[in-house]
Amino acid sequence: MSKLLLLCLAIFALTSADHPAWHRDFEPIPITDNTTRSIEQVYRLPETVKPLEYDIYLDLYFAERTDRPFSYDGRETIIIEAVAEGVTQIVLHSNVDSINAVSVLTESGAPFPVNTREPFTLEPQYHFLKINLNEPLVVGQKYSLYIEYSSTMNEGPMKRGIWRGWYIDNDGTERIYATTHFQPYNARQAFPCWDEPLFKSVFKLHISKPKSYTGTFSNTGVETFRFEEADRIRSNFLATPKMSSYLVTFLVSETFQVLAEDTSFTPPVRIIGRSNTAGLADHALELAVRMTRYYDEYFGIPYSTLHPNLLNDHISSPDWASAGTENWGMVSYRELYLIIDPRETVMSVEHYAATLVSHELAHKWFGNLITCYWWSNTWINEGFASYFGYIPTSQMFPEYEHHEHFNARYVSSSLSFDSGVSTVPLNHDVNTPAQVTGHFGTISYSKGAVFLRMTADIITDETFRKACRYFLINNAFEPTDQYDLLKAFNQAIIEDGSVSQYSNFNFEEYYRIWVNEPGYPLLTVTVDHGDGTITLSQERFFLSASATPTDHIYPIPITYSSKSNNNFDNVRPVRIMTTKTDAFNAGVKGEWVIFNNLQHGHYRVTYDDTTWNLIADALLNERESIHHLNRAEIVDDIFALMRSGRMTYSFGFKILRFLRNESNYHVWDAAITGYTWLRNRLRHLPDQATFDAHILELMETVINTYGFDAAANEPPTTSMARQTVLQFACNLGHTKCIQESYDKFREMRSGKWVSPQIRRNVYMTGMREGDSSDFEYLLNRFRQSNFANDQLEMLRGLGASKDSQLLTRYLQLTLTREVRSHDKATSFNYALLGNQENANTVLQFVKNNIAAIRTAYIEDAPPTPVHTALSNLAAYLDESGLDEYETWLRSTQTNIPQYNRALSAINSARSNIAWGTANAEMLLAAARDSATAVVTSAALLAIATLFALIM
DSSP states (O other), rough: OOOOOOOOOTTOOOOSSOOOOOOOSOOHHHHHHOOOOOHHHTTOSSEEEEEEEEEEEEEEEEESSSSSSSSEEEEEEEEEEEETOOOEEEEEEEEEEEEEEHHHHESSSSSBOOEEEEEEEETTTTTTEEEBBSSSSBOOEEEEEEEEEEEEEEEESTTTTTEEEEEEEEEEEEEEEEEETTTTTTGGGOOOOSSTTTTTTEEEEEEETTTOOEEEEEEBOOOEEEOOOEEEEEEEEEEOOOOEGOOOOEESSSSSSSEEEETTSSEEEEEOOOOOTTTTTTHHHHHHHHHHHHHHHSSSSGGGGGGTBBEEEEEEEESSSSEOOOOOEEEEEEGGGGGGOOOTTTTHHHHHHHHHHHHHTTTTBTTBBESSSSSSHHHHHHHHHHHHHHHOOOHHHHGHHHHHHIIIIIIIHHHHHTSTOOOOOOOOOOSSHHHHHTTHHHIIIHHHHHHHHHHHHHHHHHHHHHHHHHHHTTTTEEOOOHHHHHHHHHHHHHHHHTTTSSSTHHHHHHHHHHSSSSSOOEEEEETTTTTTEEEEEEEEESSSSTTOOOOOOOOEEOOOOEESSSTOOOOOOEEOSSSSEEEOOOOSSOOOOEEEEEGGOOOEEEOOOOHHHHHHHHHHHHHGSSSSHHHHHHHHHHHHHHHHHHHHHHHHHHGGGGGOOOOOHHHHHHHHHHHHHHHHTTTTHHHHHHHHHHHHHHHHHHHHOOSSSOOOOOOOOHHHHHHHHHHHHHHTTOOHHHHHHHHHHHHHHHTOOOOGGGHHHHHHHHHHOOHHHHHHHHHHHHHHHHOOHHHHHHHHHHHHTTOOHHHHHHHHHHTSSSSGGGGGGHHHHHHHHHHHTTTHHHHHHHHHHHHHHHHHHHTTTTTTTHOOOOHHHHHTTTTHHHHHHHHHHHOOOOTTHHHHHHHHHHHHHHHHHHHHHHHHHHHHHHHHHHHHHHHHHHHHHHHHHHHHHOO
């Protein structure tokens, strides 16, 4: 079987089903799922019976039920239909505590014979509930399947299903709320069902709860409600559209309320959250309103026409396992992204919030109206939502410049992840729960979005829009696969004739390869500067220098600019390369040429040495003649080429010497990512300090450009650039960065307001340079804050403490409910990122608290947070720490689920250390050479200038 690549990211533990966010401080770890093919298939339901309608009664109990607190009882009637002959067993999913009764009725209401000796069979490994019948169902006839069951709410969001969260209200009272998170396979925890996206049905919910729980919301509005007992009330919700089970949702609370709404829409657009965030949701409302308006017009299928009962609610949840989830009619988000206050929210959060709301709203059409047939096609749901999360958002909110951030968000992450030998294609067969969860990651989200943008460039935006409409209209309320999408593309392309300019180009072959083949190409450009002929060749790019070459040929959209033909903004391909090699005359003689305008294509580029030297000279002396997104592309490609052995570090660093004059955010974001990878392999050596000094020398211009204070009304990209640059500079020991940041921390302690746009480096430096009183101050500030985004920044800061006792106190905090379950693994990783010396303290904490960590971090949650934490720990230990870690694991922890993964991470860490030891002198020599080259170039430039003046 194929190897499963799980994106084991640390920071938000978000390789789970829905909208992930990720952090590049930690590198992806490949994981092999050794499940055999025959066992994989067993996880799938037979398609012999299909559900049509669900009528679900849920009775929710909180602390008032003393014998079974935080539990629920359910009963449901499912209208089903047999679609195959001879069905004597109805198979559906169930992952509830107990099934209490089962019966089947015919369409006329008569009992259908169920095996009285064994009416049902449970197979817990596969979550199957099998109803055993005494005679076969009749094809085409409808039956009523009745099930009674009971179960328990999960504590916190990490295990999905029905779970309970908490918050503190204005009066200091702790409030408990219950809600759901079903994507991709957790509806079965709330009610037995056909829990695969293929099986679409209509759902009617009837929820009873204590009468104090007045804040009750679901996909649709409340049809009726009634008091059932003196202290309980039942809300009966309107029927949903025909949809997949994972989209069902509800929330019951005591004080959740509408925080902001726009009633000019039908249904109104509403932001809902805890009462003590009232007045803080206006920004989220503006995002939702403007993006709803955009999609209504773009798709030509207004939201109001999708179904008369649907709401357009957006829930701000204090607890949420991911960034957001697209339940139809009631999207849920982590509060971090909906409660925005410019005086308290870092720009990177506000910036991401816009794309997140846009992403989740796009799902109303791509994912909800039409749904992937099975999770092998996850990219159809997530790729489109990711594409629309950035491209139209840049039109509706141009100040965020999201179209330019698309490359760092999706292109770079996809190129990095997709360069492994075991990467999988967009359309990839998955079956087991682990495989399904793993497919909600970089390939589906990032590569899917990049492929769609690349396709839109080829066929034109107008044809792409038409194809989207055809796809939605032709498949509304149905499951779809890659062939339905291809059919829509072909229909639009043929009508518009939009690829006729490309000779010998077959769109279906282009689509087949990019959707069903893994990886991407490296385009090698060789220029004959005598006659202007350009020769192109391609090969599949692997980051590993020892990877075996393949015979993959990718259709590559070719765009380029040169010194004499500067047209970087033209992203429509001038040709499609469909062969191993290609050649044409571009008239480029003795000047630089750069391929892949604005990095819109999913490929890397390298050049002959002469052309690289011309590019290097242009970057150094006429940098602005090359678009900043292509400068960022060059930086990203150079680090990849050096890592893969296709370019020497000496040559690469000489090209990168232009960074000392560079201040663009996108360029430096790529550079910081590349340098961080190298620094991580030198951290065990004294040489790292020398290498850091080289990087800091390159950073002087960018540090001085952005400064240490945020300006009023500055562009969002400027704020994000300063945050990224200062955090990195302070981490590397930049003297002024540390002093300025610590001074501002002291000012904050004295009561002065400090802009959230610089708080990250202020908090972190305050803890690094401060004492126990500083730690107590920030901890108390964390406990008193009403802003989830600022609390997360303070956790990042607290994790930067250098004092082992204080750091241990911080880590102990992650075992308590003060750090919410979705932030626990994140906070653990902040301790590793805070200081290089922290790893040993973290190791002692793990050794002394492993049982508590496994419980508090919820080791069996789909994002596997404990696996992630223990793996990341290895990456930050030195040789002696790794020896101690391995000895402890082998002597005491052989039975924990994380054992093999942790050992694998230890081996990877040793390989990184060995690489750093073997290459440190080479890296330092390359850095010295590049510095010398700059001095020489500057001297020659001065001489040339003087000579010109004399002449």
